Amino acid sequence: MPINIRCRCGRCTPVESVASGTRPTCPACGRVLVAAPRAPATAPTAAPGPMPAAGRPTPPPPSPPPLPAAPSREGKPRRLAPGRRGILAAVGAVGGLAALLAVVLMWRGSDGREAAAAPRLVAGAVPGVPPSIGPALEPARAAAGPAGRPAAAPVAAPEARPLSTREIVERTEASVALIKGKGGSGSGFLIGPGTVATNSHVIRREMIRNLEVYFPSAAGADKGPHRAALRYEDPRRDLAILAIESGLPAIPIARSHRFARGEDVTIIGSPGLGHGQLLLQNAVCKGVLSSETDIDGMHYYQLSAAVNPGNSGGPAMNSAGEVIGIVTLKSSTEEAIGFCIPIGDVAAALRGLGGPGGAGDEAAAARKHGVAAVYHGLHRFCEVHAKALNLYLQGMADAMQQGRPATDGFRAAREAIGGDLRQVEEDADDLKAELDRLGGDAAPGGAGRALRGLWDAYSDMKRLIDRPQGTFEGFRTRAFQAKDRFARASGSVEGELGLSPDD
Structure with a gap:
């Protein structure tokens, strides 16, 4: 039964039998094939051959064929054994990833913050590469920034552009x-x-x-x-x-x-x-x-x-x-x-709008405003007519000094103030309607009575202007009385409402 004997060169040679005095050799390298001793419970091996004769030296085993010479640096890269190539390829992949990660971290650390639009490289995000550093394993350290530096404060949004x-x-x-x-x-x-x-x-x-x-x-x-x-x-x-x-x-x-x-x-x-x-x-x-x-x-x-x-x-x-x-x-x-x-x-x-009884009480605000508007309107009416009375008196005095009738002085006075008098007449009906709407009880603090007193003072002065009559002295006395009534009525309204002509 043939047996396979492996030579040192790695060649397996089938040998039918090992006869006494014969030495099988490897057809590849010429070495003498020696069968390994049989181990128990293992496959049979070739029987041991006879010992060489005494005094006859055993020829040295031939050297294995040399490996192919490596090419020069200028030639193609050296080919490595398959096992060594796999080890170096894995080491190179890991080293390249580490170098790339170091470059990214250095770029991020150059100014303490990351550009908003730049993607982040995170270990473990590349398929087939386990996370070894970065946020995947050390979130607290990664949040603090590179080299343990504190994370940069968020940048405030720029203020809106001023409008033209x-x-x-x-x-x-x-x-x-x-x-x-x-x-x-x-x-x-x-x-x-x-x-x-x-x-x-x-x-x-x-x-x-x-x-x-x-x-x-x-x-x-x-x-x-x-x-x-x-x-x-x-x-x-x-x-x-x-x-x-x-x-x-x-x-x-x-x-x-x-x-x-x-x-x-x-x-x-x-x-x-x-x-x-x-x-x-x-x-x-x-x-x-x-x-x-x-x-x-x-x-x-x-x-x-x-x-x-x-x-x-x-x-x-x-x-x-x-x-x-x-x-x-x-x-x-x-x-x-x-x-x-x-x-x-x-x-x-x-x-404060809308509070009943307070500053926002709209009904109360409207009543108070109505009283003030009537007061200012009546005060303006009375002032215009008081000024007209003064012009009448001055015109009468000038006419008498020139030997003319006192009534001749009325014409010049009306020419000087006629426009203001006409404006008062246009507004009087509207103001009287507002006064009637307010009534005595509608005005705060009973000021309605004082407002009617002011209206009466205006009415007295208007009658003197519209129908001047009597002597100069008599006209002057009635004019003074009408102006005094105006002053007293105005003072009464001002005292009760806290109003003044300058408000």
């Missing part, structure tokens, strides 16, 4: 109001749905039913006129809030504004020229916040801006198009010096 004057005007002008009354006009703006903010002095001497609210830059029916109702008024703070029916948007207000010297402001309003003969509707002017000051115990921002009568009640806006104040005053002697009420006071007034 043109952009501010385009966004807000449709919601800036022109408020007209019989005695003049002013400005305002929508501070909420159907809610207009303005100055108290813009409407103070007007009866609410005579107010007309326009939006000069709006389109169609939104332009107006709109009828208004009074919701809130604070004459001391010079604030008033009106309600109208309008779907126009409100101008946003700065909710947490703080005074900043030099802050740019844009003002929109409708100033009048030539005693209101010409209205510049929704005129725009620029300025800055210059300082803060208190006037009569009230806080104001001082504006370096060209505000004029008619701008009162209009919005002063910051570079974001938000209202930071309401224009209210201007210097009577200096140009480009105006004042505005901080928007925080307006926000406080809005919060």
